[in-house]
Amino acid sequence: MATTLRTTQDTESLVQPRARSDVDRLAVRAQDGDRQAFEALVRRLVRPALAAAWEFVPTREDAEDIVQDTFARTWRELARYDAARPFGPWFFTILRNVARNASRWDRRWTMISLTDEVIADEPRATNDETDALDRLDVDRIHAALAELSPMQRACFRLTGIEGFASAEAAAMLGISDATVRVHAHRAKRALRARLGAERGMEQP
Amino acid sequence: MNSDRRPGSRLPDDDAYWQDLAARAVDAAFRRPGRAAEVPGRSPTPWWRGMSDAAFVLAASAALALIGGSLLLDDRSTRTATDAHALRGALVPEDDLLASLLNADEPPPAAALLRLVARREGER
Numbered sequence: 001m002a003t004t005l006r007t008t009q010d011t012e013s014l015v016q017p018r019a020r021s022d023v024d025r026l027a028v029r030a031q032d033g034d035r036q037a038f039e040a041l042v043r044r045l046v047r048p049a050l051a052a053a054w055e056f057v058p059t060r061e062d063a064e065d066i067v068q069d070t071f072a073r074t075w076r077e078l079a080r081y082d083a084a085r086p087f088g089p090w091f092f093t094i095l096r097n098v099a100r101n102a103s104r105w106d107r108r109w110t111m112i113s114l115t116d117e118v119i120a121d122e123p124r125a126t127n128d129e130t131d132a133l134d135r136l137d138v139d140r141i142h143a144a145l146a147e148l149s150p151m152q153r154a155c156f157r158l159t160g161i162e163g164f165a166s167a168e169a170a171a172m173l174g175i176s177d178a179t180v181r182v183h184a185h186r187a188k189r190a191l192r193a194r195l196g197a198e199r200g201m202e203q204p
Numbered sequence: 205m206n207s208d209r210r211p212g213s214r215l216p217d218d219d220a221y222w223q224d225l226a227a228r229a230v231d232a233a234f235r236r237p238g239r240a241a242e243v244p245g246r247s248p249t250p251w252w253r254g255m256s257d258a259a260f261v262l263a264a265s266a267a268l269a270l271i272g273g274s275l276l277l278d279d280r281s282t283r284t285a286t287d288a289h290a291l292r293g294a295l296v297p298e299d300d301l302l303a304s305l306l307n308a309d310e311p312p313p314a315a316a317l318l319r320l321v322a323r324r325e326g327e328r
Contacts, residue, residue, distance in 0.1 A: 075233035
């Protein structure tokens with residue numbers, strides 16, 4: 001079962017607070033009107049952008065629309081980007097705003113904003129939990145995911161399935177790293193409770 | 205692109221897909237004809253949005269000077285309150301003209317200044 005994550009090669013620099021990353025440098029060049037740099041930036045960000053967008057709309061096609069609108073707005077608004085800050089969080093703020101405009105999902109975003117910052121830090125999930133979930137079949141995972149809260153589902157899917165680092169997921173969702181880990185941990189605990197008995201997993 | 209992806213990932217595992225999506229996103233950004241996605245809710249940017257405050261004040265001052273100069277060409281010595289009233293009325297079309305030139309989606313400051321000039325002229 002594959003456990004090695006590779007998505008960080010696309011997003012490794014999204015949330016670095018100090019050193020200017022490749023993504024940041026591309027953004028600065030694009031800010032100066034370099035279209036090739038912007039195209040490279042799109043190629044670097046399109047995958048995490050779709051992953052993030054898909055957390056807020058039901059279909060891949062809807063998520064693709066958000067991605068396209070997000071990059072269009074990013075290009076128009078690049079002059080507002082503060083090059084002293086990491087580009088990733090700024091970009092995903094635009095993406096979330098675009099997603100928020102999809103009125104059908106306003107309630108979902110409201111829920112997310114309400115749950116942020118009110119959750120105390122909890123222990124990180126262990127590798128054993130992740131490995132146990134790896135052994136479950138995909139259909140059962142998705143069925144169980146559907147019963148989670150949207151925020152737990154988003155945090156678990158981005159970090160546990162799609163392989164983004166918790167800091168990257170935090171930037172994508174606009175919440176803190178600790179909150180992502182808490183939601184992901186609670187999601188795994190809920191999934192274990194629901195699925196564990198069927199596969200002989202240890203119950204919490 | 206994602207040869208060691210996790211089971212359950214719903215992100216496509218196909219380079220061609222990502223290249224196409226990136227191309228569509230670039231098209232949407234650059235609004236290339238034929239493929240560009242229209243972005244709703246975007247109104248044309250007024251021409252003064254890109255100007256600095258100083259440049260805008262300069263432009264507004266120039267506009268006022270032009271109109272003020274035309275007023276000074278009148279024989280001020282014979283102007284009466286009635287004349288001023290007529291003058292204020294005469295300014296209205298230019299005020300409207302300037303407002304239309306500004307294509308304002310918000311009240312143009314220059315037009316407001318023109319109204320003030322006209323009002324003060326009327327008070328003299």
